[in-house]
Structures are given as structure tokens and as C-alpha cells.
Amino acid sequence: MQRREFLKAAGLGAAGTALAAPAIAQGAPELKWRLTSSFPKALDTIYGAAETFAKYIREGSDGKFDIQVFAAGEIVPGGAAAADAAAAGTVEMCHTASYYNWGKDPTFAFATAVPFGLNSRMQNAWMYFGGGIELMNEFYAKHGLVGLPGGNTGAQMGGWFRKEINTVEDLKGVKMRIGGFGGKVASKLGVVPQMIPGGDIYPALEKGTIDATEWVGPYDDEKLGFFKVAPYYYYPGWWEGGAMLHFMFNQAKYNELPPAYKSLVFTAAQAANSDMQAKYDAFNPAAIKRLVAGGAQLRPFSQEIMDACFKAAVETYDEISATNADFKKVYEAMKAYRAEEYLWFQVSEATYDNFMFGKQRAGEL
Ligand code: CA
Numbered sequence: 001m002q003r004r005e006f007l008k009a010a011g012l013g014a015a016g017t018a019l020a021a022p023a024i025a026q027g028a029p030e031l032k033w034r035l036t037s038s039f040p041k042a043l044d045t046i047y048g049a050a051e052t053f054a055k056y057i058r059e060g061s062d063g064k065f066d067i068q069v070f071a072a073g074e075i076v077p078g079g080a081a082a083a084d085a086a087a088a089g090t091v092e093m094c095h096t097a098s099y100y101n102w103g104k105d106p107t108f109a110f111a112t113a114v115p116f117g118l119n120s121r122m123q124n125a126w127m128y129f130g131g132g133i134e135l136m137n138e139f140y141a142k143h144g145l146v147g148l149p150g151g152n153t154g155a156q157m158g159g160w161f162r163k164e165i166n167t168v169e170d171l172k173g174v175k176m177r178i179g180g181f182g183g184k185v186a187s188k189l190g191v192v193p194q195m196i197p198g199g200d201i202y203p204a205l206e207k208g209t210i211d212a213t214e215w216v217g218p219y220d221d222e223k224l225g226f227f228k229v230a231p232y233y234y235y236p237g238w239w240e241g242g243a244m245l246h247f248m249f250n251q252a253k254y255n256e257l258p259p260a261y262k263s264l265v266f267t268a269a270q271a272a273n274s275d276m277q278a279k280y281d282a283f284n285p286a287a288i289k290r291l292v293a294g295g296a297q298l299r300p301f302s303q304e305i306m307d308a309c310f311k312a313a314v315e316t317y318d319e320i321s322a323t324n325a326d327f328k329k330v331y332e333a334m335k336a337y338r339a340e341e342y343l344w345f346q347v348s349e350a351t352y353d354n355f356m357f358g359k360q361r362a363g364e365l
Contacts, residue, residue, distance in 0.1 A: 028260060033067045033253075036076040036085055038096040040198065043220055045279045047071060049151040049245060049272040050095040056268035065261055067093070078197070080104075086248050087144040093249045095150055098136070102180045104143070107326040109181040110334055111136045111147060113243040115313035117334060120152040120242030120277055122341040127244070128270075130337050139326050146254040148269040151245035151276030154284075156237030157221065158301055159214030160230035162205070165301075168308045177201050177213035182239025188312035198224065205229045216243075218287035219280060227296040234299050238309055245276065 035054065039047045054067040072078030076085040080101050082094035098111035110117070111132075118126055126132040127149050140147045159178070165171060172190030176183075183193030194210050204210045206229045213230065214237055215221045227233065247269045257265065292298065301309075317335075321328035359365050 028061060028064050029258065031065045031261070033065075033092040034075070035067050035069045035247075036074070036082050036091045036094045037069060037071055038078045038080075038082040038094065038100060039072055040078065041071045042223060043198075043216075045219065045276055045283070046151060046153070046216075046245060047095075048279070049276045050247075052275050053095070053150065053247060053268045053272040056271055057264055060264045060268065061261065065264070069095075083143075083145060083248050086250050089250050089253065091250075092253045093247060095245060095247055097243065098147065098246050098248075099180050101143075105139075105324070105326065106181060106184075106320055107139050107324065107330055110330045111149075111244060111246055113240040114331075114334070115182055115185045115239040115316075116241065116310050118242055118338055118341065119345075120154050120244070122338065122345070123152065123242045123244050124149070124273070125341065126334065126337045131333065132337075135330055135333055139330065140248070141251065142326075144251045146249040146251050147246045148249075148266060149244055149273045150247040150269050151273050152280075153216055153240070153243045153245075154277055154280050155217075156240040156243055157214065157217045158234035158237045159212055160205070160221070160226040161212040161232040161234060161299075162208070162230045163211070164232055164299065165212075165234065165305070167302065168305055171305070174212055175210045177204070177210055178239070179214070182214075182237075185239065185309065185313045185316050188315065189308055202226065202229065214239075217280065217284055218291055219283040222287045222291055227291050227294055231295055231297050232299050233291065233296045234301055236301070238301070238306065238313075244273075247272075 035050055037047050037050045041047050050069045054069050057065050057067055070076070072082070076082055076091065076094075080096075080103070082096040083098075083101050085091050086094040099109040099113065101108040113123070117123070123132075133148065136147055159176070161174075163170075165174070168189060171186070173192060174190070175192045175194055176186065177194045177196045178186055178191070179195070183191070183195070187193055194204075196204055196210070196213075198215070201210075201213050201215070202224055205213055205226060213226060215224060215226070217237075247265075249265075254262075317331050321331055356365070
């Protein structure tokens with residue numbers, strides 16, 4: 001959805017242009033907000049997006065709109081607790097992955113990533129120009145929230161395995177730390193999903209309490225050292241082909257913002273959104289080289305595994321759609337968008353990239 005349309009939908013319309021003198025004063029009040037992040041500071045790319053957002057808001061309001069950023073655990077725990085705190089008004093807003101809330105309703109997952117969903121370019125296209133922001137906000141309104149895109153990791157890695165996984169049979173009984181909705185789909189193939197906080201994954205993997213873990217991608221995974229205890233590094237993370245983060249606002253607090261601040265919030269979120277993807281694209285190449293030098297063994301998931309996972313994902317979508325009207329509505333919108341985007345992307349984008357990948361492998365770049 002376009003910015004102008006979102007602002008209009010948010011009830012702004014022409015009000016933003018009525019700049020009588022008192023309106024200017026009202027338009028830039030001194031505000032102090034608190035933002036709780038679902039993430040620790042150690043995840044500097046993801047956590048950093050909230051700092052980037054707050055910085056642009058502060059600078060763009062001449063210091064009048066001040067948003068203090070708190071890491072997970074400082075005032076509110078991480079994960080799904082961040083959106084709960086924003087909805088309850090404990091804090092005015094949060095920075096989170098919408099899919100952390102999938103246990104309340106799986107519809108939350110579409111704003112972040114769903115198995116075999118959109119890549120990061122397509123997710124942006126859907127959100128900003130395909131009605132995604134509007135559709136998700138219809139849903140978020142039922143939970144007292146307003147949400148805006150706030151970062152993307154790009155396609156994540158499939159994660160670290162202690163043993164090689166070649167066939168669908170090999171997945172049976174694998175205890176894997178895998179977040180949310182992806183775990184639900186993987187469980188159809190016999191994977192036993194485990195939800196373990198970041199700091200506890202390494203010891204669980206080392207002891208063999210779990211057999212595998214996914215996290216994000218090379219830059220973030222490297223810091224947690226998984227390659228030392230589970231060397232097989234699989235790709236792609238088919239459950240997170242372009243995982244998008246969100247800024248979520250307490251609905252009443254958001255609605256109280258003057259038009260100028262709503263505009264600033266939208267623009268700062270959009271800046272943080274593109275900033276994060278650029279950082280991952282900048283930092284991952286060196287990180288994956290260091291990981292491989294350190295002993296990581298890169299392995300693509302086999303075609304058999306990918307096909308079986310795709311089938312399991314489609315079955316899961318159909319099952320949930322049968323009982324959840326919100327889920328069905330957003331799924332069908334995403335699905336239609338995905339078909340069109342993958343039609344276009346295979347023409348010029350994929351052809352260009354595939355040609356250039358060949359040149360890279362031939363050492364000609
Ligand atoms: Ca992940």
C-alpha cells in the first residue's frame with residue numbers, strides 16, 4: 001500500500017495540509033515514548049533497526065518526539081511479549097516479528113514470513129503496493145495494534161544439523177529448534193519442533209538434547225558458534241524466504257499522533273526497513289566465508305525434501321483456512337500475489353542473477 005493511501009486510511013486525509021498556526025503547534029508536541037524490542041542487543045542488525053527508527057524520528061521532529069528503545073528483557077521479555085505489551089499500553093510500541101504471535105492466531109505469521117511465502121523484494125511489493133499493510137492492519141486492529149514494516153533479513157538459512165539429512169525419512173524424529181509456524185509445517189514430516197531462546201541453543205545442541213537448530217543466517221548464526229557442534233549448514237530456510245520485522249504500535253496511542261508524526265513514523269519505519277536488508281546483504285558474504293573456513297559444511301536441502309515440505313505447507317494452509325476466516329483472507333491474497341511475482345521474477349531478475357552466478361563461479365567477477 002502506498003504511504004499516502006495508508007495515511008488516508010488511518011483517517012488523516014487532507015488534515016495534514018491544513019497548516020494554520022495553532023495546527024503547527026499541535027502538530028509537533030513533545031512526546032516521550034517507550035519501544036520494547038523482541039530482540040537482544042547482540043542481534044545488532046535486527047535490534048539496530050529500532051535504534052535507526054528512533055534516531056530518524058528524533059532528528060525529524062527536532063528532538064520533540066523522543067522514543068527510547070529497550071532491548072528484550074530490559075522492561076518486557078522478548079518474543080511475543082513485546083506485541084502484548086504494546087497492545088496493553090505498557091509501552092507505546094514495539095519492534096518485533098509478527099509471527100512470534102502465531103500461537104494467538106496464525107494470521108500474524110503472514111506479515112513476517114510463511115513457509116514458501118514471498119522473498120524480501122516481493123514482501124515489500126506486497127506490503128507497500130499490494131495491499132499487505134492495509135490487510136494486516138485490518139487484522140491487527142482486532143488485537144489493539146497498528147503495524148508497519150520494519151526490516152527484513154532476506155532469505156534465511158535452513159539451519160545447523162549434527163548429521164546429514166538427505167531424504168524425507170531422515171527428518172523423522174529430528175529434534176529441531178525452529179520458530180513458530182515453520183515448526184508446525186515441519187512437524188508434518190516428523191520433525192519435533194523445539195522452542196528454545198537464543199542463548200540456550202548452543203548447550204542443547206552440544207549435549208545432543210536437540211539435533212538441529214535454525215536461527216537467521218551467516219552473520220547472526222556465526223556469533224552463536226553453532227558450526228562447532230552441528231557442522232552441516234543447510235539452505236534455504238524455506239519457512240523464511242524473506243522474513244520481515246514490524247514496528248507495532250498501541251492502536252490508541254498511534255491514533256493520537258498528529259498527522260506530521262504519523263507521516264514521520266511511516267517514513268522512519270520505511271527507512272529502517274530498507275536499512276536492515278542492506279546490512280544483511282553487506283555482512284553475510286564475509287560471514288559465510290568465515291563459517292566455511294571454520295568448518296561449516298554447506299548443504300542444500302534435497303529436491304525431495306523441498307517438495308515434501310512444500311506439500312506439507314499447502315496442506316497446513318488449507319487446514320487452517322477451513323476454520324480461520326482471517327487466515328484464509330490473507331493467505332489467498334498472499335498466494336495470488338506470489339503467483340504473479342514469481343511469474344515476473346523468473347523472466348529478467350532470475351535470468352540476470354543466474355548468468356552472474358555462473359560468472360562468479362567461473363572466477364570472472
Ligand atoms: Ca529463523
